[in-house]
Each structure stands twice: as structure tokens, then as C-alpha cells.
Amino acid sequence: MYKNDDLNLVIVDDHPMVLEGLKSLLHQEEKFRIFAFTKGSSALDFIQENKTDIVLLDIVLSDGSGLNFCQLIKQKSPKTIVIGISNQAERSIIFRFLENGGNGYILKNADADEIIQCIDNAINGGIALSKEVQEIMLCTASNSFELPRLTKREQQVLESIAIGNTSAEIAEKLFISIITVETHRRNLLQKFKAKNMIELVKIATENKLI
Amino acid sequence: MYKNDDLNLVIVDDHPMVLEGLKSLLHQEEKFRIFAFTKGSSALDFIQENKTDIVLLDIVLSDGSGLNFCQLIKQKSPKTIVIGISNQAERSIIFRFLENGGNGYILKNADADEIIQCIDNAINGGIALSKEVQEIMLCTASNSFELPRLTKREQQVLESIAIGNTSAEIAEKLFISIITVETHRRNLLQKFKAKNMIELVKIATENKLI
DNA sequence: GAAAAAACCATGGTAAACCATTAGAAATAA
DNA sequence: TTATTTCTAATGGTTTACCATGGTTTTTTC
Numbered sequence: 001m002y003k004n005d006d007l008n009l010v011i012v013d014d015h016p017m018v019l020e021g022l023k024s025l026l027h028q029e030e031k032f033r034i035f036a037f038t039k040g041s042s043a044l045d046f047i048q049e050n051k052t053d054i055v056l057l058d059i060v061l062s063d064g065s066g067l068n069f070c071q072l073i074k075q076k077s078p079k080t081i082v083i084g085i086s087n088q089a090e091r092s093i094i095f096r097f098l099e100n101g102g103n104g105y106i107l108k109n110a111d112a113d114e115i116i117q118c119i120d121n122a123i124n125g126g127i128a129l130s131k132e133v134q135e136i137m138l139c140t141a142s143n144s145f146e147l148p149r150l151t152k153r154e155q156q157v158l159e160s161i162a163i164g165n166t167s168a169e170i171a172e173k174l175f176i177s178i179i180t181v182e183t184h185r186r187n188l189l190q191k192f193k194a195k196n197m198i199e200l201v202k203i204a205t206e207n208k209l210i
Numbered sequence: 211m212y213k214n215d216d217l218n219l220v221i222v223d224d225h226p227m228v229l230e231g232l233k234s235l236l237h238q239e240e241k242f243r244i245f246a247f248t249k250g251s252s253a254l255d256f257i258q259e260n261k262t263d264i265v266l267l268d269i270v271l272s273d274g275s276g277l278n279f280c281q282l283i284k285q286k287s288p289k290t291i292v293i294g295i296s297n298q299a300e301r302s303i304i305f306r307f308l309e310n311g312g313n314g315y316i317l318k319n320a321d322a323d324e325i326i327q328c329i330d331n332a333i334n335g336g337i338a339l340s341k342e343v344q345e346i347m348l349c350t351a352s353n354s355f356e357l358p359r360l361t362k363r364e365q366q367v368l369e370s371i372a373i374g375n376t377s378a379e380i381a382e383k384l385f386i387s388i389i390t391v392e393t394h395r396r397n398l399l400q401k402f403k404a405k406n407m408i409e410l411v412k413i414a415t416e417n418k419l420i
Numbered sequence: 421g422a423a424a425a426a427a428c429c430a431t432g433g434t435a436a437a438c439c440a441t442t443a444g445a446a447a448t449a450a
Numbered sequence: 451t452t453a454t455t456t457c458t459a460a461t462g463g464t465t466t467a468c469c470a471t472g473g474t475t476t477t478t479t480c
Contacts, residue, residue, distance in 0.1 A: 429473085
């Protein structure tokens with residue numbers, strides 16, 4: 001049934017409908033062995049233990065961000081091709097994803113042919129970008145400014161801030177000194193050029209960093 | 211090939227992936243003749259000229275809102291069952307859709323069985339609601355609580371706070387004393403049972419008060 | 421294994437937010 | 451026209467956030 005030179009393709013998406021759609025779409029191409037997951041962590045488990053050629057990765061997952069999973073996958077298995085699949089048309093997120101090692105990005109409104117062609121592109125060593133993604137990337141958007149890169153800790157602190165925790169609470173939660181938390185706060189404000197925490201959270205949420 | 215008692219089912223969704231997914235899902239049920247559209251207007255055209263039993267209608271469409279299309283479909287063909295399909299988990303949108311004559315609402319994270327069962331329900335004269343939709347409608351979600359009524363001034367202050375203004379800035383903007391602004395802040399915190407401004411803004415945005 | 425980045429902690433200070441209570445004037449509803 | 455709510459403002463105090471700077475240790479990266 002399966003040929004030896006079949007490619008192992010993993011799909012990760014927590015929308016069963018999309019999962020089903022991609023599956024039926026790609027089954028028509030007869031060169032893929034397809035494995036589907038609804039959780040990023042499960043897929044990661046699989047990829048760690050089984051040779052995986054291609055991953056189609058939803059950016060918004062119930063158990064974490066596709067951005068992180070992309071990075072993790074690339075760490076575990078650098079040769080695996082990772083293509084982002086998302087509704088998120090945010091310029092910044094596309095760039096962040098590619099920065100994290102992604103081999104391409106496809107919007108969910110792409111049609112069948114486009115998807116197939118993108119994947120073929122990626123297989124041949126190219127970059128897989130759906131038409132609309134290309135437009136977004138080229139669009140010299142003045143509205144979105146260069147988003148700062150956050151460290152793990154900063155991300156954690158930011159998330160705590162966003163749910164309304166005070167420095168004391170965050171310190172307790174992360175087992176660090178209040179002073180350290182305040183340092184992170186200051187760095188976050190500077191990185192985002194925000195004048196207070198509310199502005200910070202606003203910018204972060206607008207850019208889907210939380 | 212097609213039996214006479216097959217049901218004509220129209221899918222409208224501008225995401226080819228979802229379209230494909232629903233198609234392959236419903237093809238397994240052998241009682242449907244399936245017609246797929248990516249534009250609401252095209253589907254409406256079809257429905258006007260061809261007997262249609264069921265419509266699965268995406269709420270977010272490129273050429274208009276599913277809410278409107280639902281209403282139009284029901285005008286042209288009142289007996290057609292219209293089921294909303296969306297990522298939008300907003301309580302208000304679900305209710306508005308049903309108000310517009312919709313026979314059900316399914317979130318895109320529903321799984322295959324759930325979708326099939328919902329549609330069966332609708333065919334048998336029932337209402338088609340996926341599990342999560344039911345929860346949202348019942349308000350079992352602890353996140354939505356009795357919202358406080360805000361005065362005009364409080365609303366203005368809240369909006370200013372949400373964009374990151376300080377009390378001094380708000381005072382200047384509204385031509386009132388800083389002290390007054392701080393009073394409003396305190397009242398807002400109490401009304402929302404929030405412990406700081408970030409929590410306040412979070413609750414307010416979650417409940418679409420801003 | 422050296423260089424760089426990230427995480428940690430500190431001092432000392434200013435500004436802003438948060439808390440409790442009171443209270444008069446103006447708008448609104450009964 | 452009362453009664454109620456809203457808007458306004460105040461005193462006086464506590465807590466938290468924000469600012470500038472500098473230093474140590476751990477982790478990552480080359």
C-alpha cells in the first residue's frame with residue numbers, strides 16, 4: 001500500500017474540519033503518508049520518534065502557539081519542512097514564524113491547487129507562501145511596526161501582567177524577587193515603547209503576542 | 211447515482227480547506243447531494259433557483275455577513291434549514307444568528323460526529339447546536355458574569371484608560387479634575403470587582419464594553 | 421572556552437494608581 | 451417635587467508602578 005519513498009506528512013490543527021479538509025486534499029496526491037494531530041504536543045512527540053518530512057502546522061493551537069512548536073520541531077528535527085497554516089494574516093506573525101525556522105506560510109483561504117503547489121515548492125527546497133501571504137509580506141505596511149523579540153521570562157511576565165497580576169504576585173508565581181519582576185517590566189516597556197502597562201498589554205494583544 | 215430522496219445540501223465557506231473538510235465528511239453520509247460555494251451571493255443564487263434542504267453557512271464571508279445571508283435565504287426559501295458554521299464563539303453573534311432564523315450553530319472546532327449529529331437533529335425538526343455552543347448559550351462559562359451598568363462618564367473614562375491614558379491625561383481630555391478621574395477609576399474597579407486597571411480593561415474588552 | 425545574551429538582584433527615588441470617606445451641585449427619574 | 455443617581459471634588463494616606471543605573475550569575479551561542 002505505502003511505497004517506500006512516500007513522504008511522511010504531519011498535519012496539526014485543532015479544527016477537525018480543517019484537518020479533514022487537508023487530509024482529503026492531500027490524499028489525492030499519492031505521495032504522502034498522512035498523520036493528523038489536534039495537539040501540538042502530541043505532534044511533537046510523534047515527530048521526535050518518527051521520521052517526518054513535512055509538517056503543516058496551525059498557528060493557533062489549544063495547547064500553545066504554533067510559533068513555539070515550529071521552533072521546537074526544528075530543534076528536534078532540523079530537516080523537517082514546517083509550513084504554517086493559519087487564518088492569522090498578521091504580517092508580524094508571518095515573519096516571526098519564518099524567523100523561527102518555518103519553511104512557509106499558507107493562509108486558510110488558499111485553494112487546493114495553491115496548497116499543493118506550495119508544498120511541492122517546499123519539498124524542492126523552496127519557500128512555501130500562498131498568494132495572499134506574499135502580498136501581505138510585500139505590502140509595506142506602515143501600520144505594523146517592528147515587533148520586539150521577547151525572552152522566555154519576559155513572555156511569562158508579560159502574560160502574567162496581562163491577566164492583571166501585580167509584581168508581587170508574579171514574583172511569587174515565578175519564584176523570583178519582586179525587584180526582578182520590576183526589571184522585566186521596565187525592559188518590556190522599553191522594548192514595546194509603551195508608557196505604561198495598559199499600553200503594553202494593548203500592543204501585545206493587538207499583535208497576538210499573548 | 212443520486213437517489214430521489216437525497217437531500218440537497220449547500221455548503222458556503224470561503225476557506226477551501228474547511229469546504230473540503232465538510233465535503234469529505236458529509237460524503238460519507240450517503241444521503242446528501244452536496245453543493246459547495248465560496249461566496250454567499252452565489253449560494254443565494256443557487257438556493258433561489260434550486261430546491262435546497264440544508265445550508266451550512268459560514269458566518270464570516272468575503273462578500274458579506276452570514277447573518278444577513280441567513281435572513282435572505284429564509285426569505286427566499288423558508289423551509290430550508292440554515293446552520294451557522296463559524297470560529298466566532300461570541301454569544302451575541304450566536305443569538306443574533308438564531309434570531310435571524312438560523313436552525314443551528316456549530317463551532318469549527320466541533321468534531322465529525324458532532325457535526326453529523328447536529329445536522330441530523332436539524333433534519334428532524336430540532337435545533338442544531340454543537341456542544342460548546344450550548345455551553346456558551348447557557349452561560350455556564352464562569353467567565354461571563356453579570357455586567358455592571360456604566361454611566362456615560364464612566365464609559366468615557368474606561369475607554370481612555372483602555373488606550374493607556376493616565377489620570378492626568380484623561381482629566382485634561384474631559385476637562386475635569388484628576389481627582390474626579392480617580393474617583394471614576396475607583397468606582398469602575400468596584401463595579402467590575404477588578405483589583406487593578408489591567409484586570410478592568412481585560413474584563414471590559416472580553417465583554418465587548420469597549 | 422570565550423563572548424554574548426538572558427536572568428537575576430539591588431539602591432534610591434518619582435509618579436501614578438489605589439483606598440476610604442465625605443459632600444455639594446447637577447441631571448434624571450419617581 | 452421629592453428622591454435618586456451621576457458628576458464633581460476634596461483630604462490624606464498606602465501601595466504599586468515606573469525610572470536610572472549598575473552588578474552577579476547562569477545559560478546560550480559561536
